[in-house]
Amino acid sequence: MLNEGVLVIGGGVAGMQAAIDIAASGREVALVDKDKSLGGHVKEYGALFPDLTVGSTLVKQKAQIIKENSKITVMLGTEVDKLQQADGTIIASFLSSGNPKEQIFTAAVIATGFDNFNGKKYGEYGYGRYPGVITGIDFEHQEEAILKRPIKTAVFIKCVGSRDRSKGMPYCSKICCMYTAKQALELKKAQPKAQVYVFYMDIRSNFKNGEEFVRGAMENQHVKYIRGRVGKVIPTNGRLLIRAEDTLMGVPLELEADLVVLATAMVPSQSTNSLVSQVGGKLDTNGFILPIPMAESENPMSLTKGIFYAGACGFPCDVKDALNQGSAAAAGVLGYLQSNRGAAK
Amino acid sequence: MEEYQRLSLIDPQRVANLPTPDKLFLFLSCTGSIEYPGTERAVRIVGEKLGIEFVESVDQTCCTGYMLTCNAVNPQLALASTSRNLSIPQEMGLDVGVFCNGCYGYLRELAHLLHSNPAFKEVGDKANEALGREKFRGHLKIYHVQELWYKQLEKLTSLVKRPLTGLKIAAHYGCHYLANKDVAIDDAQYPTFHEEIYKALGATPVVYKERRACCGYSVGRGFTHREETVLPHITNKMLSAAAAGVQLMTTTCPGCNTALDREQKTITARGNAVSIPVIDLSQLIAFALGAPVEQLGFKANTTPVLPVLERFIK
Structure with missing residues (x-):
């Protein structure tokens, strides 16, 4: 039925945006996600920097547009098992509650997103052991409950799984500086008397208004930024003892906290690898999609003939960037269908 | 536990x-x-x-x-x-x-x-x-050998002749085994396999605040640092173990054992009385497996060992 349609793999914000933009041209789109609902990670996020749009609100709004567009068929609880290119078409095999099904498409967008770094890999922080230690993602999921807890002191630890070669994670996950500042701000607003510390290596707030946002947290809300790594978290007297170094002052320091939030990294999604390799695409050394050099591709989101990608399966990105990439990939698909594929026929 | x-x-x-x-x-x-x-x-x-x-x-x-x-x-x-x-x-x-x-x-x-x-x-x-x-x-x-012992934990458990019931033991893992992150069997920052061994021997593992603090051996007793650098560090470690009710500590490194055992005399002399016997994990296992106590060389320790182990010897 959909054999002139476009396949979008991944129903996170990047995939949703790609589906919306492709369908706006009047083409049929199949939007597939292995999850039971659309919205990927973002549906469980609270306020998103820098304009503090709520993640779930954004997802609801995009889902509503998709629902109202009869050109988009949403296939939830469905995994793309095989993806092949043949004679200018793309053949996808789906697995939906164990039943395989095959379908032909004209083009595809891979938007398989990312996974969260497992905070337990840092034994020194005791994530999964000490009740007061959570990840930034947990903070988003349980925001309401966390902000109601009595907190005298909270400590945010950045770069947990980012820029740490000893953990095999050399890259910067990009968004953690911003979401940490946002979470610190929210905590400070909910509990103005709480002492909030952020331990950082560098502050990389290079987004539109990012620098001002972080400065605002420091200067207006008095979030205390300390440059240095936290070496250990030790449960003491029902609280959490933080041992760290202030590398600007050159002194070791200790403080007791009630809440420790680990800014865990974004890691490549498990499903990206098999899909990309099946269509002859490549991954970089970190497991994200290896882009085609800028001057060699017609569209920045091109992967291989008729296949595009968008969002964090390419590299960690913020929500705004994921939406941008979704739109860019959609433009790539439409351009491809108008010219390349027509010419081939 | x-x-x-x-x-x-x-x-x-x-x-x-x-x-x-x-x-x-x-x-x-x-x-x-x-x-x-x-x-x-x-x-x-x-x-x-x-x-x-x-x-x-x-x-x-x-x-x-x-x-x-x-x-x-x-x-x-x-x-x-x-x-x-x-x-x-x-x-x-x-x-x-x-x-x-x-x-x-x-x-x-x-x-x-x-x-x-x-x-x-x-x-x-x-x-x-x-x-x-x-x-x-x-x-x-x-x-x-500590990893080889752990590998055969079930067999060790079946061989216990002197169950160490009620003995509160704490671990000092040392740095130079766990630092081999490509081969060590446990996490360098939060290891737990010694505690599993204590349990297998019938003892009660105790987690103390400074369990992952270094023994200070190579800086304290060596050529590189002076006593005033390292002694406060070891004092802190041993006092935190005492506060947690530790009765015996084990090591898997004679260097660590030397620092943690021998220095207790100095720590006590400087005004912080502490007496926690420190022995090797293999000594503890051998003891629990029923080895004749005179073969285990506890007389070599500065902090007396037998007071805490005596009650298990028939």
Whole structure:
């Protein structure tokens, strides 16, 4: 039925945006996600920097547009098992509650997103052991409950799984500086008397208004930024003892906290690898999609003939960037269908 | 303790890959054999119970690690010694068992350097040639006995003759085993496998605040730092163990054992009375397996050991 349609793999914000933009041209789109609902990670996020749009609100709004567009068929609880290119078409095999099904498409967008770094890999922080230690993602999921807890002191630890070669994670996950500042701000607003510390290596707030946002947290809300790594978290007297170094002052320091939030990294999604390799695409050394050099591709989101990608399966990105990439990939698909594929026929 | 086991970061694959050997070359530790001769004996006793025969060689010399740490020897000398020392088990066709974290770390590291850098290998080869020994080929495996004991934990449990019921034991893991992150069986920052062993012996594991603090041995008793740098650090560690109700502490490194046991006299003399016997994990296991206590060499300890173990001896 959909054999002139476009396949979008991944129903996170990047995939949703790609589906919306492709369908706006009047083409049929199949939007597939292995999850039971659309919205990927973002549906469980609270306020998103820098304009503090709520993640779930954004997802609801995009889902509503998709629902109202009869050109988009949403296939939830469905995994793309095989993806092949043949004679200018793309053949996808789906697995939906164990039943395989095959379908032909004209083009595809891979938007398989990312996974969260497992905070337990840092034994020194005791994530999964000490009740007061959570990840930034947990903070988003349980925001309401966390902000109601009595907190005298909270400590945010950045770069947990980012820029740490000893953990095999050399890259910067990009968004953690911003979401940490946002979470610190929210905590400070909910509990103005709480002492909030952020331990950082560098502050990389290079987004539109990012620098001002972080400065605002420091200067207006008095979030205390300390440059240095936290070496250990030790449960003491029902609280959490933080041992760290202030590398600007050159002194070791200790403080007791009630809440420790680990800014865990974004890691490549498990499903990206098999899909990309099946269509002859490549991954970089970190497991994200290896882009085609800028001057060699017609569209920045091109992967291989008729296949595009968008969002964090390419590299960690913020929500705004994921939406941008979704739109860019959609433009790539439409351009491809108008010219390349027509010419081939 | 249940919670610690449930949240263990022990790598099951690495444990599964460990062997259950019949025979190993026992790499002797200078510090171990001089300071606490009972440790070496205990390793043999536990090995015997588990069916591991340990053979040694009078030709083996120091691993050179401590000298290297303190910059007291030329690294070339360390490479040549390691190449020579490891050519001994190689000639016997045996893998190596080590009971000192220091020997373990340095042997592995230096063996890796010898194996992967032709210039370093040549240094070792020349030494072995001059001494009429085989060239070190770098294929033999080096194990710390603590991991081999853990591998056979079930068997150990079945062999316990003196269940250490009610004894509150705390671990000092030391740095130089767990720092080998590509091979160590547990997480460097939150290890739990010693606690599992205590439990298997019937004892009560105690987690104390400073459990992952360094023993201070190579900085405190060596050439590099003075007493006032290291003593507050060890004092802090031992006082936190005392506050947690620790009755006995174990190590897997004679260097750590020396620092934590011998320095208690100084800590006490400086006004913080502390008395927690510190013994090697192998000594503890051998004791629980029923080894004659006079063979375990507890008289070598500065902080008396028998007061806490006496009640388990029939």
